[in-house]
Amino acid sequence: NAGVTQTPKFQVLKTGQSMTLQCAQDMNHNSMYWYRQDPGMGLRLIYYSASEGTTDKGEVPNGYNVSRLNKREFSLRLESAAPSQTSVYFCASSTPGHDLHKNYEQYFGPGTRLTVT
Amino acid sequence: DQQVKQNSPSLSVQEGRISILNCDYTNSMFDYFLWYKKYPAEGPTFLISISSIKDKNEDGRFTVFLNKSAKHLSLHIVPSQPGDSAVYFCAASARYSGGGADGLTFGKGTHLIIQP
Numbered sequence: 001n002a003g004v005t006q007t008p009k010f011q012v013l014k015t016g017q018s019m020t021l022q023c024a025q026d027m028n029h030n031s032m033y034w035y036r037q038d039p040g041m042g043l044r045l046i047y048y049s050a051s052e053g054t055t056d057k058g059e060v061p062n063g064y065n066v067s068r069l070n071k072r073e074f075s076l077r078l079e080s081a082a083p084s085q086t087s088v089y090f091c092a093s094s095t096p097g098h099d100l101h102k103n104y105e106q107y108f109g110p111g112t113r114l115t116v117t
Numbered sequence: 118d119q120q121v122k123q124n125s126p127s128l129s130v131q132e133g134r135i136s137i138l139n140c141d142y143t144n145s146m147f148d149y150f151l152w153y154k155k156y157p158a159e160g161p162t163f164l165i166s167i168s169s170i171k172d173k174n175e176d177g178r179f180t181v182f183l184n185k186s187a188k189h190l191s192l193h194i195v196p197s198q199p200g201d202s203a204v205y206f207c208a209a210s211a212r213y214s215g216g217g218a219d220g221l222t223f224g225k226g227t228h229l230i231i232q233p
Contacts (some may be wrong), residue, residue: 004160033220042121042206042223043161058220090160098213100148100168106221108153108160 003024004109006091012115013081021076021112023091032074033058033106034066036087043090043091050096071084081116088113120144121209123224131232137226138196140207143188147209151221152181152192155204164205165192168212194229202231 009021025032030051035043035058045058049068063085065077074093078085092106122141140150148169148225153161165173167181167190174181180193194201208221 035221035223040225042123042208042225044223045220048220049126059222066223096212100170100213103166104149105151105166105211107163107164110160111158 004091004093006089006109006112008112009110010034010113012039013078014117015082017081018077018079019081019114020078021089021091021114023075023109024073025091025093025107026072027093027107029093029095029107030071031094032068033092033094034064034074034076035090035092036060037078037090037111038087046076048097078114083103083112083116086114086116118143119149119224121207121222121224123196123227125197125227126198126225127228127230129230130197132199133196136192136197136201138169138192138205138207138229139225140190140192141188142190142209144209144211145188147222148216149208150181150183150190151208152179153206153208155200155206156208160223161206171208196217197229197231199203199231199233202229204228 003117004025021059034046037043047066049055087113091109094106122224151166155161165179183190204226207224208227
């Protein structure tokens with residue numbers, strides 16, 4: 001049981017290049033998320049997928065696209081990378097629920113450290 | 118506008134003493150709060166959570182207190198151990214009212230340093 005896995009771990013891009021960050025989870029979770037973390041900042045939500053076949057924008061979606069390939073996989077694509085997208089990217093998954101009597105958490109992957117020069 | 122605030126960027130505590138980390142929020146729709154611990158070069162790991170229907174939740178050495186009227190929560194770690202040295206993030210979501218998936222809103226984190 002690997003939890004949430006992300007590839008690659010590190011990536012360096014030149015401005016204008018494109019790439020796709022991959023994320024997979026083996027916990028049979030319905031929802032998946034992409035966050036970015038910049039130095040001295042908390043994590044900020046880029047996009048999320050409430051269930052297979054749906055995606056929605058988060059707080060900072062500009063410059064990104066996502067694909068929920070199936071229940072396990074959720075990818076994040078940078079079509080034309082910019083230096084402002086230098087960051088650490090985290091994928092997470094959960095089974096959401098609206099019952100406040102039940103516990104809930106999001107499980108995070110180890111992150112992808114992306115540098116755009 | 119920052120909806121979740123952790124006003125102490127760092128906190129130094131002696132081993133064996135109590136560590137108290139604070140978090141304030143502004144969005145009244147938030148009804149579920151989580152604390153995550155993060156080591157360098159790793160993803161955040163879940164510590165403890167609390168829903169707005171409670172004011173306290175305990176798990177071993179960790180206790181989270183929620184004061185809804187003040188929009189304030191705190192994480193207590195007793196006793197503090199060297200392995201507790203990490204960055205702690207407070208996060209919030211609108212689980213009941215949010216509908217759909219529950220993206221988390223994070224604070225900027227507090228770097229806890231446990232001194233021997």
